[in-house]
Structure formats: structure tokens, C-alpha cells
Amino acid sequence: MKTMISSKADLSASLIELKGVTKVYGKGQAAMNALSGIDLRIDKGEFVAVMGPSGSGKSTCMNILGCLDSPTSGTYLFEGVDIGKLSRDQRARFRRHYLGFIFQGFNLLSRTSAVENVELPMIYRGASAADRRILALRALEAVGLTGWESHTPAELSGGQQQRVAIARAIVTAPNVLLADEPTGNLDSVRSREIMEVLTTFNRERGITIVMVTHEPDMAAYAKRIIHFVDGRVDSDRPNTEVA
């Protein structure tokens, strides 16, 4: 594991722990509880699938786990460190050193080639230009995009864009990979390929994966399945039928 974000890191603690996390959008009458009290522990090396109906707060929870959004109340502990108490720069460093994030909406830089999009996180990690290029090409190969490196998002299909987004998240080999419907735009063959890549990551490198999905077939790859309903954890059980 890489350097700790703080000397207060507690190795006996869970990797990720959410305690009574809520998220309220809007104010007054228009207020809307996207998350109403989430308690959750995820240990190092787990592969967790998050399922649930649309609007049940899955993406909201992922954004908080990804340190992209702040909860309205509750605490988010990472290795025992309270992420809510970190400064803006410390949070940025936390994202940089620990997390890889696959957005539901891809969020690629427009007018920027696939390979440059994938290189982007490496730039902020200080990798040399040559290393960046090699790793980026390798990540694109892993998601089956060899030959599409110089295409911009506008020149790629939805599924191809999604795979660029996946490559961008795995290129840094993060400790924790947060994937919001990573196979939402892919056919079943492609989806299976991507899931193989993720499973290999989880098994061989011990990378912790939290993945939102609507498809039971994909959730079947995970070792644990959490169901969200109306901003709450409805069920949380180990996956018995591992693919």
C-alpha cells in the first residue's frame, strides 16, 4: 500500500467506513433526501456490487466515497482518517493517491484524444511522458481500444467512450476503484471482458472495487452485493454464486 494520507491512519480500521451519512439536495420544502443514513464498512481487497432502483442514491453515495462530494451529515473514514476534516488540497491528494473513479457520464475531456485522456491522471502523478504513453496504451489495450488511441470522444461511440473512461481509472492502478455503472453502455460480450479485467485487478493486485450496476450478470462477479432503496441500505449480503 502507498503512503498514508495521515499519520493518524489506523491499520486495524476498515479501509472504508461510512457512519450515518446523509445527503440532502435543495432546501426547505424542496429538500430531498438522496441518502438518509448510510452505515457501511468495506475492507481492503473486497469486490462490492451496489444495486438498486434508479434514484435510490447509488451515484450520490459513490461520489461521496470518491471524495468528489461532501455528505450533508455523517462521517466518512478512510483507514480510520476522517475525510471530512481534510483540507481541499489533502482531499485532492487523497483522490490522487488512492482512488480511481469511473463516472456514470464518462466525463472525458472533449477535443482530446483517447490516449491523452487516459494519460491525464498520470500527469498529475508526475510520471514521465514516456511512462505515461506506455501505461496509457496498455490500459487502452486492456479495454479493447487498440487502434482508437487518437480518436476524440466525439469520434467514439458511447461504449467506446465508456471504455476510455475505464482505462483512465485503471491506468494509475489505484488502491480503490469506484465504478458507477461501468458496463452500462456495453454489449454483454464487452461487459464480460471488462468484468474480467476488473476481477483480475481485484484478485491479482488486491485492488478494492466498488461497482454500481443494474445487471445481475455483472453483479455476479462481485463477492458482496449491497442493495440501495430510497437512500438506505436495504440488504447487504455476500455473493454466493460467484461467477
Added chain:
Amino acid sequence: MFWNVLLLALREIRRNVMRSSLTILGIVIGVSAVITMVTLGGGATEQVSAEISSLGSNLLHVRPGQRGRGPGGTRSTADMFKMGDAEAISREISGLAAVAPVASQAVQAISGNQNWSTAVIGSTNAYLQVRDWPLEDGRRFTNGELRAGKTVCIIGSTVRKELFSNRNPLGDSIRLGKLSCQVVGVLESKGQSGFGSDQDDFVLLPLRAVQRRIAGNTDIGGIYISAQDGISTEKVKKNIERLMRELRRIAPGQDDDFHVNDMQELVSAMTGTTRVLTGLLGAVAAVSLLVGGIGIMNIMLVSVTERTREIGIRLAIGALARDVLMQFLVEAVVLSSFGGVIGIILGLAAAVVGARLLSVPFVLNPGIVAVAFVFSAAVGVVFGYFPARQAARLDPIEALRHE
């Protein structure tokens, strides 16, 4: 690390060609407009002051008629001067360097098959002295020629160009109306006057020749007087006015039927005018700088939506706020200084061409170049940097949701 950031910024600039070129264009317009206008304005001011000094600043001009009346009106009400008036002035008034009585008329000048309508000025060698006008070639009039009213002439450089092109005019004859007249001298060129007329377009003859052979009378249309150095033209003017009232028997309380122009007065009037002109040009330049600045500002602000999402993405995948800001700052600095340099080059080029077209000297003003550059660059940097700073303060998800 710096090269890394610079490279990132350059890549980003290339990627957004449209936005980048519009930003650069705004800066180019602002900078080049200011530089062109202020440079031309400076040239015009210099030109005017050079022309004023070419008139001779200790020059006085006495004319019949009241000030402000046209020459037609003058002739009907006031008597023309006679030779006696000029003689009286040089005899009675102290502190004078030269007195040149002048009779002039429009004529058609012909040499060979060349034809040119110009003015004939009848005077003495004193005319060349009061106007401080050197000969380029040939000689002045001899006393004999002046006394006898010989038909010899000294021609201005425009007349020489129009009638003789490249030929040597000395010794040749030109025809002025029915009069044939030998060229004995050519004047140096003085160029345009501060009032826009061509000072070199005339033929100078002995006064007597013009009076007798062309005008057919003994009138003098005006008298040029130059004061000695160090003598106040104001005092000389007073003395001349007193003398002329006496000579023309104007009763006390009655208005003058002549007037004395003091070039010194004219100088201050002209200087005032050019100062106003320069001020106006400066104002126009400031407006164009402002318009250029607003252009840059608009482009920067319009691109904020797209760029805010970009900032959100960069923050989400591991950039520190300061990485993003550094990139935006370098981008803005590169664009602004690139635009600034192009603006300076274009502005100076336009000023050089404009100066040639308007035939004013090219006077470089480094101060204004610096001011224009700094202002535009500052606008570019401020409006490129501060929206980015706003965005970099947000949670990444807020920046990503920005519409």
C-alpha cells in the same frame, strides 16, 4: 515541472483553436489600434510644430482690410498698400531684420508643352530672408534686376517639378501669361504648410516686374516683416499698427483698415489645436483598448461553462487546485503575450504605413507600446485566471454539474 505545465497549456491552446484565436484577436486589436493611433498622433503633432517653425516664428504679416474679412471685402473698403508704406516701416520701426513687400496674383505658367496654374509673387530678396528660404540652385535677384523690374524669376520646387520634371530649369524661360521670364534660381522644398497648402507652389519675380507687367498697377497686397532675434514681435506689432494708422490717417476711435498677423500667436493657436487632436486620438485609442478588453473578457467568460467542467474532471482525477490554476494562468499568459506581440508588430507596421500615407513622421512612443501591452495582457490574465479560481474552489462534483 514548469515545462510540463507549459506543454499542457500549449496543448490546450492548440486544442481550442477558435477560443484561442478569438482571445488573441481581441488583444491584437486593442494593442495595435492604440499603438497605431498614438504613433500617428505623435507624428502629426511633430509635423505641425516642424511646419510652424518653417514659417518662421518671428514673422509678422501686414495686410490691408480688417481681420477676418475675405480678400474681396478687403479690396472694396480698404486701400491697398503702396511701396511707400513698406519703406516707411523699414525706416521708422526699429528691431527689424527684413521687410518684404509682396504683390501676388494667380497665373498660368507654361514651359514647352507643360502647363501649370500657380501663383506669382512679386517681392525682393527680403522675401527669401523673412521666410528663411534657402536656394537649392541658382542665385537671388541682383539689385539691377530689382530696380529695373527685369523679367527674371526664382521658382518653387513644385513649379520646377511640374514644368521641368528632371531637366535643369536654370537659364530656361517660362511664360507667365503673356510674359516670358528667365529662371535664375530654384528654391528648396518646404513641403505642406500647417494649413495643408503647398508652400512650394509659386514663382518669385522682382516686385516691379509683377506690378508693371502683370498687375498693371503699383499696389502691394501685403508686407512680410521679420523681427530681429530677441526682439518681441508683440512690441513690433504695436509699433507697426501705430505707424500704419498714422500713414493711413485713421482718426482716433476709428477701426483699423489693415491688420498685422503675428506668427507667434499662430504658433500658440496651432499648438493648442494639435494638443486637442492628440487628446482626441488618445481617447479613441483608449476606447479601442477597452473594446478589445471587453472582447477578451467575453470570450473568457463564455468559455467558463466548458472550462468549469474541465476543471471538475481534472480535480476528480487527481489534480490539485494549484495545478489547474497554474495551467490556466500559463494559458492566459501565453495567449495574452502572443496576442500582445502580434498587436505590437501589426500596430507599428500600420503606423509606418499610415505615416507614409499621411506623410507625417513616424514617431515611436515606447511608453504607449508598454501600456497597451500590459493592459491587454492584464485583461487576458485576469479574465482567464479568476473564473478558473472560482471553479477550482468547488467540490469536483459541483464543477462537473456546472451548466
